[in-house]
Amino acid sequence: MLTTEENELLTRVGPGTKMGTVLRQFWIPAVRSALLKAGGSPERVRLLGQDFVAFRAADGRVGFFDEACPHRGVSLSLARNHDCSLQCIYHGWKIDVSGKVVDIPTEPEATRGELIERVKVARYPVREAGTIIWVWLGGSTPGDFPAFAWTDFPEGHVKSQLGIVRTNWLTGLEGQLDSAHVGILHSDWVNREPSNFGNSNIDHTIFDLAPRFEFEEQPYGYREAAIRSMPDGTSYVRVREFCLPWYSYIPQKGGRTAMQLMTMSIPIDDEWAAQWDIRYNLVQPLGHNPMFDYGDPNDGARGIGGIETRFGQDRAKVNGGKWAGFPSVRHEDFAIAMATLGIPDRSREQLSSSDISIVRARRLLLKTAREHVDGNPPPGFERKIDWGSIRSLAEIIPAEVGWRTLPK
Ligand code: FES
Ligand SMILES: [Fe+2]
Incomplete structure (x- = not known):
């Protein structure tokens, strides 16, 4: 829960606003x-x-x-x-x-x-x-560029796409930091047949809908482990990286040689945000992926409609047994981001344990906005950051093994 003033501070990004000023101290x-x-x-x-x-x-x-x-x-x-x-x-x-x-x-x-x-x-x-x-909209001298691993990849090893969504940037970001929704909102995409169970990145989330969370502070944000107990006593660990101010590395199975995914929620104004997906592969060009290769890569949300048409939700599918009734995982995310119908009143929220990552991100953003002094880099960014080493993990490990010991 935030006060009304804190909610205003975090969500208003126009020229002269506090959050708008600090966000302009990042490459956009x-x-x-x-x-x-x-x-x-x-x-x-x-x-x-x-x-x-x-x-x-x-x-x-x-x-x-x-x-x-x-x-x-x-x-x-x-x-x-x-x-x-x-x-x-x-x-x-x-x-x-x-x-x-x-x-x-x-x-x-x-x-x-x-x-x-x-x-x-x-x-x-x-x-x-x-x-x-x-x-760079920050005036004077441009700041440190976030040279993530994928920013100098050759053609074909990295793909970007975005949806232009009627939502505030913070609502979009919160969706990308919310591990608990994966096994619920996206459950139509879980492979339930034993023959293909485990092929999708999210299949194992259904065994434990209430993950435990652990955190590790970082100069650029934090690492978050969402830990789910598997029926055989192992742990399914999804480790995300949150990088200020709008980046979330989404855990992907398959280790370093598999496709990696990072998202960004970029404010267009107070009411609209660009929801980006960046996919990359360290070792080989990316192939076709029906989960992501849909619609116009410059705006995959075009035509999704408004609340009058439930953002394209197919009620016949819901009545027929589907959970959410949208044509793709990203449509589900876009619809949810839009379905707060404007900036939500965060002073009225009733939060649960699963919202801990979102609470942490908000606190960090508030601190960043409050401590930022014009012309200086945002707090934490005075040091050189090794952007290239940041990536997420999704692994099944023995319950007694700590996720912090997993090789990055
Ligand atoms: S040249 Fe006159 S408005 Fe652009
Ligand atoms: Fe999602």
């Missing part, structure tokens, strides 16, 4: 690299309640500006992308990919040079890594 995943074609259309991007335009020049470089033309505010998503510049179609103001104004054709020649020098364009540093274009 903005769009998938593949969305921007060299010399192609500029794309609108909304992040933390601000509107931007991103484009790729013919030479491959990416420009990231405020959406509003510096002249009189027309959307630069209508602009022409040529000569490694965006040129507004209204009066032809032309801005090169580095953010420098290079032409103002409607200004008389005598004063044009002076005006060109004077006009400031709001442009933002970008980085392209792990199939994603990341942007």
Whole structure:
């Protein structure tokens, strides 16, 4: 449970808000690299309640500006992308990919040079890594880039996709930190036939719906072990990594050579969030995976609808014995994220033991927001972090073996 003030602090992310200010001290995943074609259309991007335009020049470089033309505010998503510049179609103001104004054709020649020098364009540093274009909205010098293991992987070893979901970013994040829901909300996807039981990542969750939790603090967040007792006396341990402010490594079975999964809940504004999945494989290219390869990778939530149509829930399926009645695991997550119908009133929650990870994440985020002083890195981030070593685990181990002894 949070106070109303704490709930407001955590969920409001616009310019000038406390949480918005601290979130801007992290590199932000903005769009998938593949969305921007060299010399192609500029794309609108909304992040933390601000509107931007991103484009790729013919030479491959990416420009990231405020959406509003510096002249009189027309959307630069209508602009022409040529000569490694965006040129507004209204009066032809032309801005090169580095953010420098290079032409103002409607200004008389005598004063044009002076005006060109004077006009400031709001442009933002970008980085392209792990199939994603990341942007720095924190002003001054960009901070430490989270160089996760997958951020410099070759083509095919890493895939990104996202759903644009009508939910607050914190609700989305909480869904991605919630181990207890896996064996319930997603139970339609458990293999129940003895012949294929264990093939799915979540099959063993059904033996124990009330996992015990243990934690290990980390400079970037925490490690969380959700421990379930198996009928034969062993323990099924799912170890997650939460990295501030919006990353969750989702436990996957199969060890280091299997597919790994990380999620991100990126605030678009207070009401919408991009729910990202990053899949990667350390040793081989990723194959087709029906659980993830669905819909448009730039917005897999498109067309899911609203509460009027129960976000696409199929009641006939529910009546026929299915648990949730959605077409995929991700649809289930999207529907749940949207089904709080706005920012939930966290002062009215009645929490249970299984919510302990979410409580911990909220506390950490509150501390981060309160202790952050403008211009400094968020607390914990003053040191160099070994991002590349972070990954999740899902293992069945003898009950007496501690999960902390498992090799990462
Ligand atoms: S509004 Fe863009 S050039 Fe005038
Ligand atoms: Fe889920």
